[in-house]
Amino acid sequence: MATKQEEYYFPSLPVPSVQHLTLNIVNEIPDRYIRPEFQSELVCTDDSFQIPVIDFSKILNEKLRRDEMTKLHAACEEWGFFQLINHGSEETIEMMKNHAEEFFKQPLEEKKAYAQEPHSMEGYGQAFVQFEDQKLDWGDMYLVRALPVGIRNMKFWPKYPNTFRTPPKQEKLPGTPQSSTSIPHPKSKEIQPGLLGVVRMKPSLKREIIDRYSTEVNKLAIQLVGMMAENLGIEAKQLTGMLEDVLQPLRMNYYPPCPQADKVVGISPHSDPIALTLLIETNNVQGLQIRKNGMWVPVHAIPSAFIVNIGDMLEIWTNGKYKSIEHRVVVNHHKERLSVAAFHAPNNEDVIIGPRPDLVKEGAKYYKSTDLNTYYKLNGTLQGKKHANEMKLVNTTE
Numbered sequence: 001m002a003t004k005q006e007e008y009y010f011p012s013l014p015v016p017s018v019q020h021l022t023l024n025i026v027n028e029i030p031d032r033y034i035r036p037e038f039q040s041e042l043v044c045t046d047d048s049f050q051i052p053v054i055d056f057s058k059i060l061n062e063k064l065r066r067d068e069m070t071k072l073h074a075a076c077e078e079w080g081f082f083q084l085i086n087h088g089s090e091e092t093i094e095m096m097k098n099h100a101e102e103f104f105k106q107p108l109e110e111k112k113a114y115a116q117e118p119h120s121m122e123g124y125g126q127a128f129v130q131f132e133d134q135k136l137d138w139g140d141m142y143l144v145r146a147l148p149v150g151i152r153n154m155k156f157w158p159k160y161p162n163t164f165r166t167p168p169k170q171e172k173l174p175g176t177p178q179s180s181t182s183i184p185h186p187k188s189k190e191i192q193p194g195l196l197g198v199v200r201m202k203p204s205l206k207r208e209i210i211d212r213y214s215t216e217v218n219k220l221a222i223q224l225v226g227m228m229a230e231n232l233g234i235e236a237k238q239l240t241g242m243l244e245d246v247l248q249p250l251r252m253n254y255y256p257p258c259p260q261a262d263k264v265v266g267i268s269p270h271s272d273p274i275a276l277t278l279l280i281e282t283n284n285v286q287g288l289q290i291r292k293n294g295m296w297v298p299v300h301a302i303p304s305a306f307i308v309n310i311g312d313m314l315e316i317w318t319n320g321k322y323k324s325i326e327h328r329v330v331v332n333h334h335k336e337r338l339s340v341a342a343f344h345a346p347n348n349e350d351v352i353i354g355p356r357p358d359l360v361k362e363g364a365k366y367y368k369s370t371d372l373n374t375y376y377k378l379n380g381t382l383q384g385k386k387h388a389n390e391m392k393l394v395n396t397t398e
């Protein structure tokens, strides 16, 4: 099946790396980053008002499944966001966090080797900069297309840390079978003291991190989408089938500290135009906020949890039963913040973006149906719930 991958990537004008801009700034930041439009918006100060937490291990447990599935349904209907715990990928998350942090610590020149090219969001740079006079977000990003395997462009995959993309070298240790290895990432938790004091990795941890992370996250995403279909009373395939041939970009976000943090925004308010996002905050610095009840609600990430959110495509496929939610990132005065978002969307241009027929059977259809290429062309800049809103039919009650 032929796909037109490049069309799905929105070209962005080159702008300076914010991380390196900050090295020369003492107090005043360039005007292009000042965003007065966001400064008066209400932020929720009640820390107990939080997105729901879903325990994946309970869903897999026959006795506990029912209640947890009900919680999942409510989370998707009422919040569009939840944290997923006990999902089994905790170790992989830990490695991903270490690697992403190490990558951004490198000198600018090293990172520039992966700079985005015109007409593509892949690589190191910024996203959604369309105009020379456009206001800018206070953050850098690094994006690689992880799935499908066939579209991987290895020139954008980081060579450092070396275990990011390349399996660690196999080294035979005296008296041990070939399962022993060495040279894991210096900071990674997989290091275990081996026989004769030689450092080795657990046999299960020998794959390159991006590949391993991408595979595990995609598997979870598809399982979650299947559970959502079940909760909506439709066949799992009605939703999972849309992602059988999946496009999974991984976006690593780096938000440097800012001396005028209350005047900038790390990522402008937006909903994700894809189907489902699984995100990790790598260094426990709060920054993500979601729009709820007319205010911005800070998300306090649980270490090792995935923050999962419904994207515009799932809102449209479910005919609005599940909602994509606007979110933004605020930055910190003193601390940097990092996150890694794994997006999931169809990779098959025959997939239709429109309400699934079984979800409009007994009622009105609230969204248009369109092909994937037309859908992606609705995009331009990060602007609220642009895709979902453009697709809404006027007869909608909301």
Ligand SMILES: O=C(O)CCC(=O)C(=O)O
Residues within 6 Å of the ligand: 251, 253, 267, 272, 279, 281, 287, 288, 327, 328, 329, 338, 339, 341
């Ligand atoms: O950094 C975050 O917490 C959110 C990032 C995000 O919304 C995105 O990459 O689409």
Ligand SMILES: [Fe+2]
Residues within 6 Å of the ligand: 270, 271, 272, 327
């Ligand atoms: Fe997002």
